Amino acid sequence: MSHLQKLDKYFSDNREKHLEELFDFLRIPSISSLSEHKEDMQTAANWLADKLRKLNIENVSVDPTKGHPVVYGEWLHAEGKPTILFYGHYDVQPVDPLNLWDSEPFKPEIRDNKLFARGASDDKGQVYMHLKMIEALFATEGTLPVNVKFIYEGEEEIGSPNLPAYVEANKEKLAADLILISDTGLYAPGKPAVCYGLRGLTGVQIDVRGAKGDLHSGLYGGGVQNAIHALAEILASFRDEHGTIQVEGFYDKVRPLSDEERQAYRDLQFDEEALKEEIGVQELFGEAGYSYLEQTWARPTLEVNGVFGGFSGEGIKTVLPAEAGAKITCRLVPDQDPNEIVQLLKAHIEKHKPKGVTVNVSEFDKGAPYMTPFDHPLIQAAGRSYEKIYNVPTAFIRGGGSIPIVAAFDEILSLPVVLMGFGLNSENFHAPNEHFHLENFDKGLRVLGDYLHEVSNLKL
Amino acid sequence: MSHLQKLDKYFSDNREKHLEELFDFLRIPSISSLSEHKEDMQTAANWLADKLRKLNIENVSVDPTKGHPVVYGEWLHAEGKPTILFYGHYDVQPVDPLNLWDSEPFKPEIRDNKLFARGASDDKGQVYMHLKMIEALFATEGTLPVNVKFIYEGEEEIGSPNLPAYVEANKEKLAADLILISDTGLYAPGKPAVCYGLRGLTGVQIDVRGAKGDLHSGLYGGGVQNAIHALAEILASFRDEHGTIQVEGFYDKVRPLSDEERQAYRDLQFDEEALKEEIGVQELFGEAGYSYLEQTWARPTLEVNGVFGGFSGEGIKTVLPAEAGAKITCRLVPDQDPNEIVQLLKAHIEKHKPKGVTVNVSEFDKGAPYMTPFDHPLIQAAGRSYEKIYNVPTAFIRGGGSIPIVAAFDEILSLPVVLMGFGLNSENFHAPNEHFHLENFDKGLRVLGDYLHEVSNLKL
Numbered sequence: 001m002s003h004l005q006k007l008d009k010y011f012s013d014n015r016e017k018h019l020e021e022l023f024d025f026l027r028i029p030s031i032s033s034l035s036e037h038k039e040d041m042q043t044a045a046n047w048l049a050d051k052l053r054k055l056n057i058e059n060v061s062v063d064p065t066k067g068h069p070v071v072y073g074e075w076l077h078a079e080g081k082p083t084i085l086f087y088g089h090y091d092v093q094p095v096d097p098l099n100l101w102d103s104e105p106f107k108p109e110i111r112d113n114k115l116f117a118r119g120a121s122d123d124k125g126q127v128y129m130h131l132k133m134i135e136a137l138f139a140t141e142g143t144l145p146v147n148v149k150f151i152y153e154g155e156e157e158i159g160s161p162n163l164p165a166y167v168e169a170n171k172e173k174l175a176a177d178l179i180l181i182s183d184t185g186l187y188a189p190g191k192p193a194v195c196y197g198l199r200g201l202t203g204v205q206i207d208v209r210g211a212k213g214d215l216h217s218g219l220y221g222g223g224v225q226n227a228i229h230a231l232a233e234i235l236a237s238f239r240d241e242h243g244t245i246q247v248e249g250f251y252d253k254v255r256p257l258s259d260e261e262r263q264a265y266r267d268l269q270f271d272e273e274a275l276k277e278e279i280g281v282q283e284l285f286g287e288a289g290y291s292y293l294e295q296t297w298a299r300p301t302l303e304v305n306g307v308f309g310g311f312s313g314e315g316i317k318t319v320l321p322a323e324a325g326a327k328i329t330c331r332l333v334p335d336q337d338p339n340e341i342v343q344l345l346k347a348h349i350e351k352h353k354p355k356g357v358t359v360n361v362s363e364f365d366k367g368a369p370y371m372t373p374f375d376h377p378l379i380q381a382a383g384r385s386y387e388k389i390y391n392v393p394t395a396f397i398r399g400g401g402s403i404p405i406v407a408a409f410d411e412i413l414s415l416p417v418v419l420m421g422f423g424l425n426s427e428n429f430h431a432p433n434e435h436f437h438l439e440n441f442d443k444g445l446r447v448l449g450d451y452l453h454e455v456s457n458l459k460l
Numbered sequence: 461m462s463h464l465q466k467l468d469k470y471f472s473d474n475r476e477k478h479l480e481e482l483f484d485f486l487r488i489p490s491i492s493s494l495s496e497h498k499e500d501m502q503t504a505a506n507w508l509a510d511k512l513r514k515l516n517i518e519n520v521s522v523d524p525t526k527g528h529p530v531v532y533g534e535w536l537h538a539e540g541k542p543t544i545l546f547y548g549h550y551d552v553q554p555v556d557p558l559n560l561w562d563s564e565p566f567k568p569e570i571r572d573n574k575l576f577a578r579g580a581s582d583d584k585g586q587v588y589m590h591l592k593m594i595e596a597l598f599a600t601e602g603t604l605p606v607n608v609k610f611i612y613e614g615e616e617e618i619g620s621p622n623l624p625a626y627v628e629a630n631k632e633k634l635a636a637d638l639i640l641i642s643d644t645g646l647y648a649p650g651k652p653a654v655c656y657g658l659r660g661l662t663g664v665q666i667d668v669r670g671a672k673g674d675l676h677s678g679l680y681g682g683g684v685q686n687a688i689h690a691l692a693e694i695l696a697s698f699r700d701e702h703g704t705i706q707v708e709g710f711y712d713k714v715r716p717l718s719d720e721e722r723q724a725y726r727d728l729q730f731d732e733e734a735l736k737e738e739i740g741v742q743e744l745f746g747e748a749g750y751s752y753l754e755q756t757w758a759r760p761t762l763e764v765n766g767v768f769g770g771f772s773g774e775g776i777k778t779v780l781p782a783e784a785g786a787k788i789t790c791r792l793v794p795d796q797d798p799n800e801i802v803q804l805l806k807a808h809i810e811k812h813k814p815k816g817v818t819v820n821v822s823e824f825d826k827g828a829p830y831m832t833p834f835d836h837p838l839i840q841a842a843g844r845s846y847e848k849i850y851n852v853p854t855a856f857i858r859g860g861g862s863i864p865i866v867a868a869f870d871e872i873l874s875l876p877v878v879l880m881g882f883g884l885n886s887e888n889f890h891a892p893n894e895h896f897h898l899e900n901f902d903k904g905l906r907v908l909g910d911y912l913h914e915v916s917n918l919k920l
Contacts, residue, residue: 033775094777100673158775185679199678203776212740213560214891217763218659218861219645221791222703222755225745228764228786229699236696239689241814243682280672285685285816295682303677304688305779306770311787315493315618316663316824317554318789318862319765319890326688327771329778331681354701356745364776401678402778430779431674 004388006140007449011132011442019110019438021051022128025090026108026117030124032068032091032158041068041154044090048127048152049073055134057150065162068154072173075134076147082460083147084452085176085415087405088127088183089156092119093430100432114435121423121436126182127152129422129441133448145456149176156183156405159201159365164408171412177460178378179409182448184421186440187268187395192386192447194379195419197398198406199300200369202338203329204345206234207360214310215320225356227324228309234359235326237352238302242288245302247348250341255334257298265293268395278426297398300341301331329364331402338366368407370417371398378418381454386420389447401429420444420451464848466600467909471592471902479570479898481511482588485550486568486577490584492528492551492618501528501614504550508587508612509533515594517610525622528614532633535594536607542920543607544912545636545875547865548587548643549616552579553890560892574895581883581896586642587612589882589901593908605916609636616643616865619661619825624868631872637920638838639869642908644881646900647728647855652846652907654839655879657858658866659760660829662798663789664805666694667820674770675780685816687784688769694819695786697812698762702748705762707808710801715794717758725753728855738886757858760801761791789824791862798826828867830877831858838878841914846880848910849903861889880911 001009011018030044031037045062048071052060057073068091076083095105095118103109105118115125130150137144151174153163167174187193210227211220239245270293272284286295309324311317330341346361353359372379374396383394399419406417422444428434461469471478490504491497505522508531512520517533528551536543555565555578563569565578575585590610597604611634613623627634647653670687671680699705730753732744746755769784771777790801806821813819832839834856843854859879866877882904888894 232695235692308772310766312768
């Protein structure tokens, strides 16, 4: 039997057991952004470390940071062979609005061969695939074709505030030939993709204050600035009616799309009608002069993620609100600098600050945009592994999302990053009813197993 | 002893007992807008009815409506004398944000001769003064100098949706020579006022929907409209940077201020610096060309009372929100028509609807603006009663707030409305730490008692 045939049999034989174990992982409500889940974060980290130890992975540790712990492990007995550093995250997004979930976010359920749970695809499900692939290689071959290291963090969904310091402090321990990350998606159902670029992220919270307390809108209305009106003016000033961002200098450092890239994206024949149907909109909306793929892969954004102020309960409360706030994040593309963009945002807000209020701006964590040449041998090898399992050509794409740590790995460890993900855009990452198509769980295990052999054969 | 001396002694002797009883009333959390308080509304109505019965008031009833009940009572044994219909409301505003209260909203506390509780001044405290004034007149004179009727509702804070139908159905029972309402304020500490005009109210809720669910701002950001951005554009379109409302036709029917009124307002020498200090703002903000009193008494407004959408919890959630909403109310002045203004708002929203979203507009309840000639004998008599107790000239003013039922009384019963209130603008109606200066509770009881004698002497 070829290594692929052996893997195939192993994964088929053990599928039920593997899924049951993954359910245990998904049941841990490891929401990194909410302090009440601090203990759950430790539980999730310990769970992962325990699984690594059972796989013969060595030097496994749960390393404390200023925030949530990092899980590390290694197996370095493939002499003369390349070393792959696996990265993933065991933290998940918050789950509100809870009432829009069809099943509870931390009670995994399989419906129609899809696994529903918070973290099913982003990213616990994919982290778990790394582990089971290692288990399968040991079980079927008694060894691994390459050296492996693992680093799993619990703060990806809050911008990885503590991982760069950890990586910096553990540079030698983490030395490798590439980093493999499974936190992106296929291009489409049945169509695999290797992602060679990611957008970065930066953001601010804007807090507007008028009077020292809420006022009666009858007694004071007409003579005192309303914090929500002031905020709305600031928010409306960020973009024009076509969605083009009006922050001065915002687009100055954006690397233009090459003709080759634009053509490659056109060749993907993206189905806008299907997208509209999928997300339930009458029309798409974005920067003029760019296709949807260009808008979401290669152009920066400015989105209000949340807004709050005044009375939002049932019925009416005729209050003149004293406070209002908004959370804003920008997706950034090469060669925008997150720190510089935050300064531009601040200058814009200062310039557009309405009269009669004070405005406070606080910064969220940042991640730089990242790109790898898509003709790199490690990238091309990943494409081959996908093709063997999916039987169609691999698309080489960019991702609109951000994995802030990718840029940090790039900067600190100077390693190529290979993004091999198995999610689908329709799987409600960050939203209610997150799920993972088990077809890609099954195929992905085999792709990853094959990739270790592909890398084993490369001279790096 | 004159009737005033007798009243004075009675109120002094019974002050502690009266306040203790008022505490009981204020402890009932009669928030009309929240359905979970439905039972408390009934409790508050029963409490009032019980007190009226104990005062020898006859035909007391707690009359059900489609919403919260109306409390009625009467005493009609002053033959040949005018009849005063007393109106007030036993419902209160919601209490959030609860964390900004220094003491619990439904645990009344006296600090520095001020009574702190939700409803202390708006309007339970003032309703209670009607009752104690009647009690005092019976106790000191054995009778009343005029006939009285009482109508207390539980839906004023939600726009009195059911009272007009009740008044219409009980026209004959409610027949009177005037309506006396205590739900407004003094002009300033120590400076009494009779309010001869009130603003009306109308409002809408705007609900914006983009995609069918929240989306990942990385995967979709840049290619799909953001519901909060769309809402912010609509909100920002309502006013220019000076606060002038941009809704087409909005000001068309506004009755201009007379030179006499503008002069009277100037003579009040309103202290803008003191106001800024009181509410904690660096600068006031309102329509150009109008003084603060003109802006808040005689000009219409458009205020966002609340805004909501996306993620508002701790930290960051990089979501592209599918839904956002805002609650908006307008204060109206003669001769604006609430129904017409709602149509103008709807047309404006339709015209400014951004691409890529659907917008739903729902109407709140309405109240027309109202004005009484300020040389009316009943208004002038009220001025005299105030002056006897406060020893300064009474100001004849307008109120920026709305008592929607005033216009309905005017329309259905065709009666002059006399607004004799005892609150102060600084008392945080509708906001945390609502309170009532007990000095005005004490004086107000005497003013009201005297006014019944003043009215008794009028030939109407």
